[in-house]
Amino acid sequence: MTTVSDIEWESCLLQPAHNPELEHFVRKTLGVTPPVTKYFLLSPWIVRSMVTWDVGQLGLRHVNLELARLVGLVVSQDNSCRYCYAASRALLKIVGYSEGRIRQLEQDLLTTELSTPIKEALEYTRRVSRASPLPSRGDAKRLREIGHSDEMIKELTFLAAVHVYYNRLATLPAVPTDTMERLDQGWMLRLLRPVLAWMMRSKTRDPGPLSPELRSGPYGYLVDAFAGLPIATCIGQAMHEAWQSPVLPRRAKALVFAVIARALGCSLSEHEAVRLLAEQGLAPAVIGDILAHLASPTLDAAEAVIVPFARETIWYRPVQIQRRARAVSSHLSPEQFVELTGIAALANAVCRMSVVLAPQ
C-alpha cells in the first residue's frame, strides 16, 4: 500500500507562468483554478486538454461520476503520483467521502464493501493503467459477463488513460504537491466543502460533433473507435491541438509516440507513429534503427535526448524520472520541455486507449 508520505518527490522543474485569457477559460469552465494549471500555461493545448478531460466535464454516459472519481484514486495510487493522489483524495472528500472510507479504499479495494461490478471495473482500470502487459479484449470479458456494456468499458478505458495522462503531467516535472496536500488534510476543506462542491458541480458541456478533421488527423483511427460517445470529440480535440502545436517539431513528437508504443507493445500506436515519421522523410531502416537502440546518428541534439527519455516515462519511480526529466530539461527551452511532458503523457494515454481496439 502506498501512502502520500511514502512517495519521494523532487522540487518543481517548472516556473509558474501567466496567460490571463487561458486562466479565465479554466476558471470559467471548472469553477476553480487547479494549482497545477499555472505550470502549464506555456502550452495552451495542455491546459485546454486538462480542462476538457476533467472528469466532471467529460459528459460520461455510462460511468457515473462517483466511479469515475474512484478510478482517479486507484490510478493515481498505482502510478505513485503524489499530486494527483492528493487531488483525488480532496475531490472524494468534497463529494462526501470520509477520511476513514478513503483510507479503507486505499488499503485494499478488493476487501472493501464495494459492489462486485464496481470492484471489477476498478480492477480493470488498474490493469489498463499498469499496462504490464496492456490488457487484451479478453480482459474486458469479465466486465461484459457481469453486465457492463461495451460503451461503459470504452469509458472506463478512457478514464484510466486520462488519469495516466494527468499522473505523468504532474509527476514528470514534479508539480508542487503542498497546496493539494494541505487542502486534503486541512480544516479548510471541511469548512468549504459545500461551497467547493457547488463550484465544482458537474457542468457537462456538449463537446460538439466529431468532425471529419478530427477523425482523419494523427491517431484519427483511435478517435473513431470512441465515435458515438461524447468523449470521442474530447480525445480528437486534444490530439489535433497537440499535433498542430509548433513548439516541438512533428518528427520529435512522432518519435516519442513510437518509442512509448514500442515499449508498451502497442503495435497499432507504433504503426501510426512510424507512418507519421515516414511522412517526415525518415527511411524505414532508420526508423527501425532508432526504435531498436533508442539512438541514431540521424537524430538531432534535442531528439537524441528526447528519445531515450520517452522510454523512461512508462514505468518509473517518481523521484528517478524527475531527476532524469531535470537532466533533459537542461537541453530544451522551457516551452519545449513543457510540451515534451504533454506529448509523453499523451503517448502513454493513447497506448492505454488503444486497448479498446485490441483483437478479440
Next chain:
Amino acid sequence: MSDLRWVGLAAMALCGAALAAWRRTRRQLTRLQRRLESSAMELQRLQMAFARFAPAQVVDRIAASGVATDAEKRDVTILFADLVGFTVLGEQLDPAVLVTVLNGHFERMSRVVEQHRGHVSKFIGDNLLALFGALDLNPWQANDAVHAALAMHAELEDYNRELAARGLPQLRVGIGIHRGVAVAGIIGSRELVEFTVIGGAVNLAARVERLTRVHDAGILVTRAVRDGLDPRFVLREMPAVPVRGIADRVVTFAVDGFRE
C-alpha cells in the same frame, strides 16, 4: 397517577438500557476498528519487509493471487555474475569479514542492476542471477543487460578501491549473458517462494558465465544477445567451445566497452 409513574420509570429504564447497549456497541466498534487498523499496519509492515526480498510487482501479484499463480514463457535476458576465486578468499578471511565483503558487493551490484531496469532474482553463494524483461515487456533488454554488466565492472573497481583502503583483498567478477525464452513465474513452496525463471536459456547463461574463465574475459555474451545489441558496443568474437549439456559448440563475444 401511579400507573403513569410506573410507565415513566419503565420508559426511563428502557432508555437507560438502550443507552448502555449503544455505548457498549460503540466501544466494541472502536476496539474492532483499532484492531483492524493495527492489522492493516502490520500487513503493510510485512509487505514492506517482503519487498526487500522480491520486486514490488511480485509482492503485489502474490498478495492478489497467492503462490499458485500463472507462470508464462517470456523472452528474457539472463545475467549471471560470479566472483572469481571467491572460494580461496573464503578460506583466507574471517567469516564475519567475508560476509561483510560479500554483502557490500551484492548491495552495489543490485543497485546497478536496478538502475538498468533489471531485477536480481537470487544470490546463489557468491553468484548473482539478474533478469531483464522478466517482469515488464522490455524490447531493449539486451542493451540494458550489457550496459548493466559494464556498469557492474565500473562499480566493482570503485568497491575494490574501498576494500584496498581497508586492507582487504580485491574482487574480480565474471559475467555471462544470454537471451532466450524461459518460463517465468513465482516458484517455491508455501513457506519459501521466489520470482525466477527456469529452462535451457538459464542453464546456458550460467555456462557462459563459467566460460569467462576459459576466455579470460570480464563479460561474455551469446550470439542471441549480440544480435539485439546497439552497434556501439565493442565486441570481440571468441572461439567456439564445447559446453556441457549443449550439442553445438558455443560461440561467445567478449564485451570490451561502449563507444559514446
